[in-house]
Amino acid sequence: MAGEGQGPVPARSEILGGVMNVRLCSRRQFGLSALMTGFSGASIRAPRADGARRFVMQDCRGRRVAIGSMDRIVSIGGTVTETLYALGMAHRIVAVDITSTYPPSALREKQSIGYMRTLSAEGILALRPDLIIAMNDAGPAAAIDQLIASGVPIVMIDATRSLDAVGKRILTLSKIMGAEQAGTAMVVRIDNQKRTLSAWKSLHRERARVLFVMRIANGRPMAAGADTAADAIIGLAGGVNAGAGMSGYKPLEREALVELRPDVILMMSQGGQAMREALLGDEAIRMTPAGERHAIIDMEGEKLLGFGPRTVEAAFELARQIDRVTRPS
Structure with a gap:
């Protein structure tokens, strides 16, 4: 299973102010309009990554991956695709898998490589990618092994389902793409959203x-x-x-x-x-x-x-x- 654009980084006073407002509201007053700080749909305008950058990074499997050009990326996993789009990197993607349902334009604009757990290495390599970015639970294992053996750089991204992992994935992908500033802004915005959610739950303690x-x-x-x-x-x-x-x-x-x-x-x-x-x-x-x-x-x-x-x-x-x-x- 498995991007939405992000808004500008809020100032510290805005973040704290949002939480203060939550604390002062009654349950009935705790409306959506009072909580929308950090929940806008505006896109971050990220600097374009230099497609010719060359560097070595370690992926979630501990593999050292040498990355060069990034003009023909195959994105495997809806989370990867959503994040790359949110970072402003849609123009570097040539293909996605069918879990890449957000933004809706991804499946319309890009070639499809099928389902992320039933991949065909031959089909992916036929697209001549210069970089493959895949969630670590993509498969089957034999197809991933073929892609690794092909010599095309493939970065495996941690698939842990937790809020900490969400932030780490964003920062990892932003570093790969040379869009660290945009990635940091996204993480700050998510941290603000977490405070808002925590405040809501403190006023709604029933657990259905x-x-x-x-x-x-x-x-x-x-x-x-x-x-x-x-x-x-x-x-x-x-x-x-x-x-x-x-x-x-x-x-x-x-x-x-x-x-x-x-x-x-x-x-x-x-x-x-x-x-x-x-x-x-x-x-x-x-x-x-x-x-x-x-x-x-x-x-x-x-x-x-x-x-x-x-x-x-x-x-x-x-x-x-x-x-x-x-x-x-």
Whole structure:
């Protein structure tokens, strides 16, 4: 699974002022307009990287990678693509994988190399890239090994799903592209968003049970357990993953689903109205608090699960939606 442009770096007084405003607001006054510092969609204007720079860097696997020109980049992973676009480097990308759903123009403008976990090394190399940047969970392993052996520089990017990792990925990619100033500005902005989210959660301490459903397979909801991006984003939003007792993604039997008693069902907006109707039509889901209230939240998949530049924004949006659908009438 798995960029949005960023705004200017706020002054320290603006950051502190935003937090002060949050502390002075009541829960009912804590509206979206008072919290939008750090959540704008404006793009950072990054300096163009010199395509002929030559340097050596160490990737997340400990490999030393010699990087030269960067005029034909293959970006593997929606998080990588979103970040490169946010850094102003879209013009250097020639191809992306299908998880690169943000910005929407990426899949329209660039060639597609398919799904990031079913890559074809031959297909990628046929594009004559001078640099490949890939999330560390891309695969299969044999294809990654072929790309490494080809001699084309390939940088593997840490795929850890955490806020600390989000910042580190941005700084790593900005360093590669020679856009350190833009990368630092993005991280400062995310730090401001984190303060806003923390202040919101301090005023909304109820912890709803949220069940993320990836899809419905053979009539059974495929739900997220621990060690998933969904588990991480639910926790970041202040919720409790109702499926945390299992690991990874698992199809749920009727009895198991009822016993989880989710207050909210979370899904990707890519599932559309058909999936929403299927969930509400499921007898087991109708027996849960979420089903009784029709409490289903849908969000764009890469924003929700990608752990890229929009992650804190996604967590805040999710927190507000959870509050809305679980608040007593």
